[in-house]
Amino acid sequence: xxxxxxxxxxxxxxxxxxxxxxxxxxxxxxxxxxxxxxxxxxxxxxxxxxxxxxxxxxxxxxxxxxxxxxxxxxxxxxxxxxxxxxxxxxxxxxxxxxxxxxxxxxxxxxxxxxxxxxxxxxxxxxxxxxxxxxxxxxxxxxxxxxxxxxxxxxxxxxxxxxxxxxxxxxxxxxxxxxxxxxxxxxxxxxxxxxxxxxxxxxxxxxxxxxxxxxxxxxxxxxxxxxxxxxxxxxxxxxxxxxxxxxxxxxxxxxxxxxxxxxxxxxxxxxxxxxxxxxxxxxxxxxxxxxxxxxxxxxxxxxxxxxxxxxxxxxxxxxxxxxxxxxxxxxxxxxxxxxxxx
Amino acid sequence: xxxxxxxxxxxxxxxxxxxxxxxxxxxxxxxxxxxxxxxxxxxxxxxxxxxxxxxxxxxxxxxxxxxxxxxxxxxxxxxxxxxxxxxxxxxxxxxxxxxxxxxxxxxxxxxxxxxxxxxxxxxxxxxxxxxxxxxxxxxxxxxxxxxxxxxxxxxxxxxxxxxxxxxxxxxxxxxxxxxxxxxxxxxxxxxxxxxxxxxxxxxxxxxxxxxxxxxxxxxxxxxxxxxxxxxxxxxxxxxxxxxxxxxxxxxxxxxxxxxxxxxxxxxxxxxxxxxxxxxxxxxxx
Numbered sequence: 001x002x003x004x005x006x007x008x009x010x011x012x013x014x015x016x017x018x019x020x021x022x023x024x025x026x027x028x029x030x031x032x033x034x035x036x037x038x039x040x041x042x043x044x045x046x047x048x049x050x051x052x053x054x055x056x057x058x059x060x061x062x063x064x065x066x067x068x069x070x071x072x073x074x075x076x077x078x079x080x081x082x083x084x085x086x087x088x089x090x091x092x093x094x095x096x097x098x099x100x101x102x103x104x105x106x107x108x109x110x111x112x113x114x115x116x117x118x119x120x121x122x123x124x125x126x127x128x129x130x131x132x133x134x135x136x137x138x139x140x141x142x143x144x145x146x147x148x149x150x151x152x153x154x155x156x157x158x159x160x161x162x163x164x165x166x167x168x169x170x171x172x173x174x175x176x177x178x179x180x181x182x183x184x185x186x187x188x189x190x191x192x193x194x195x196x197x198x199x200x201x202x203x204x205x206x207x208x209x210x211x212x213x214x215x216x217x218x219x220x221x222x223x224x225x226x227x228x229x230x231x232x233x234x235x236x237x238x239x240x241x242x243x244x245x246x247x248x249x250x251x252x253x254x255x256x257x258x259x260x261x262x263x264x265x266x267x268x269x270x271x272x273x274x275x276x277x278x279x280x281x282x283x284x285x286x287x288x289x290x291x292x293x294x295x296x297x298x299x300x301x302x303x304x305x306x307x308x309x310x311x312x313x314x315x316x317x318x319x320x321x322x323x324x325x326x327x328x329x330x331x332x333x334x335x336x337x338x339x340x341x
Numbered sequence: 342x343x344x345x346x347x348x349x350x351x352x353x354x355x356x357x358x359x360x361x362x363x364x365x366x367x368x369x370x371x372x373x374x375x376x377x378x379x380x381x382x383x384x385x386x387x388x389x390x391x392x393x394x395x396x397x398x399x400x401x402x403x404x405x406x407x408x409x410x411x412x413x414x415x416x417x418x419x420x421x422x423x424x425x426x427x428x429x430x431x432x433x434x435x436x437x438x439x440x441x442x443x444x445x446x447x448x449x450x451x452x453x454x455x456x457x458x459x460x461x462x463x464x465x466x467x468x469x470x471x472x473x474x475x476x477x478x479x480x481x482x483x484x485x486x487x488x489x490x491x492x493x494x495x496x497x498x499x500x501x502x503x504x505x506x507x508x509x510x511x512x513x514x515x516x517x518x519x520x521x522x523x524x525x526x527x528x529x530x531x532x533x534x535x536x537x538x539x540x541x542x543x544x545x546x547x548x549x550x551x552x553x554x555x556x557x558x559x560x561x562x563x564x565x566x567x568x569x570x571x572x573x574x575x576x577x578x579x580x581x582x583x584x585x586x587x588x589x590x591x592x593x594x595x596x597x598x599x600x601x602x603x604x605x606x607x608x609x610x611x612x613x614x615x616x617x618x619x620x621x622x623x624x625x626x
Contacts, residue, residue, distance in 0.1 A: 058619075066449060066450060066615070066616065066619075066622055086452070090452035094447070094450055096443070099443040100443055102442075102444070103376070110371070110372075115368075117367065117368030118364075118368060118448070118452075119355055120355035120452070146379075166355075
């Protein structure tokens with residue numbers, strides 16, 4: 001048997017979208033995934049990092065047998081997801097952020113028990129495991145609460161427990177901490193780590209658009225945008241490529257029409273991104289040489305922009321993304337990319 | 342980090358095959374059965390409200406001097422209405438609601454059979470609705486002084502079993518159909534509700550229709566089921582029956598087979614289409 005938990009080769013997915021009433025005959029195509037080739041080793045915590053609409057969810061849907069690829073192939077736990085979905089399904093589970101699965105009239109325990117039965121778990125073991133897992137996420141006091149009475153965060157914790165409950169070989173978590181408060185997200189991350197520690201053959205594929213989460217949790221990360229994998233490596237290696245660059249964060253007064261493009265036109269300014277903040281702006285710069293900072297400061301001065309704070313910092317995955325895509329992730333999301341999620 | 346012992350539970354035997362199939366049926370039936378105990382409003386909506394319609398017909402029949410058996414016909418029709426409502430709103434539209442809630446995708450990726458999920462919905466719905474129907478029969482019979490004279494308990498049970506199997510088979514089939522055809526399942530449910538009240542003869546014997554209309558209406562399992570049950574529990578029922586009980590039993594058997602095979606076929610088709618198109622499992626929220 002292959003030592004890969006997940007393998008994909010040239011995986012593509014194109015959605016055919018019908019036009020509106022006037023354009024009924026016109027069928028548009030959306031490329032959600034384009035020639036994605038990936039391998040994830042057994043025991044690995046692999047992250048897919050990208051903005052909303054990058055193709056992360058489409059990839060998860062294919063890997064969980066919910067969606068057929070347009071071309072290419074994918075194997076999960078050693079089995080082809082299209083040829084042998086019935087061999088893949090007992091070995092996997094999936095949790096999506098913000099899902100409202102289960103039934104509001106049932107208690108937390110009952111909902112979890114119901115889903116465990118669909119995987120053939122003995123009831124006694126399922127109930128025992130439900131209690132233990134709920135304890136681990138701090139939800140044990142809500143075991144007899146109807147799920148309709150849970151807050152969004154608590155409900156998401158219940159969903160996370162549902163994913164771990166059946167003890168899958170490969171677990172897919174699609175934005176698991178979406179909408180969770182800091183404490184709840186920390187509990188979830190702790191459970192993820194503990195689950196993987198407890199059995200080294202378990203594999204977890206996590207999608208997120210939270211850079212810190214990917215950096216903190218993942219053994220390896222694939223950065224995905226517009227359906228294509230732009231880079232795939234350990235967070236440390238991805239950042240290492242940027243370590244020869246100098247990364248600066250500058251807080252300024254309002255920019256008076258200064259654009260990131262103008263700064264990027266300067267020699268040795270590799271990337272510049274701009275975020276509006278209260279009473280001014282924050283510039284993030286990736287410079288080939290520290291010396292290039294002088295020309296940036298010159299331009300700011302010429303435009304009458306005051307520098308309020310200047311920090312040099314270590315590269316983050318956000319910088320890696322900016323370096324690969326040319327924009328910050330939040331800016332890509334704002335652009336309403338026409339790619340399916 | 343020290344491995345958490347609670348998480349080292351790997352390798353527990355999980356059942357598969359027919360045992361998984363049965364477990365799935367029980368688990369999916371559970372929310373429906375338990376839901377009735379938790380949500381007591383059904384007593385009002387599913388017993389009191391149908392009794393208003395039943396009462397209206399009873400008063401009309403009594404006012405025009407119709408045979409007293411008609412009162413019993415109406416009470417029995419009122420009880421069977423509960424099953425139709427359950428099939429329409431909690432079976433046919435159910436996969437649509439499951440999709441909207443995000444459950445459909447989870448059902449598909451689980452190793453269980455989707456047919457077991459639908460059977461679980463049907464069994465749970467049937468059990469819960471049987472309680473409502475019994476309540477309507479008891480309340481209606483006491484209110485309007487209906488008397489019964491059962492010709493054959495065996496045949497009565499057989500007709501009820503076949504009518505329910507065919508009816509819920511139809512519900513299972515239409516569950517996939519609604520999902521495939523419909524963006525707004527409740528519109529189709531609304532559309533189907535009243536015509537079935539009329540054509541299945543909930544409040545009058547279908548013999549009142551001409552033969553071909555009654556024959557066409559027999560595609561709805563409740564039509565023949567109700568007609569046969571009325572023939573079996575009221576002394577003059579046979580004279581008001583559409584076909585003989587034995588013929589109706591034979592047709593119901595055919596409908597059972599037809600709808601259950603149709604349900605399996607459409608379910609497989611829906612799942613294939615969902616995987617190919619990627620839309621059917623997506624909630625639109």
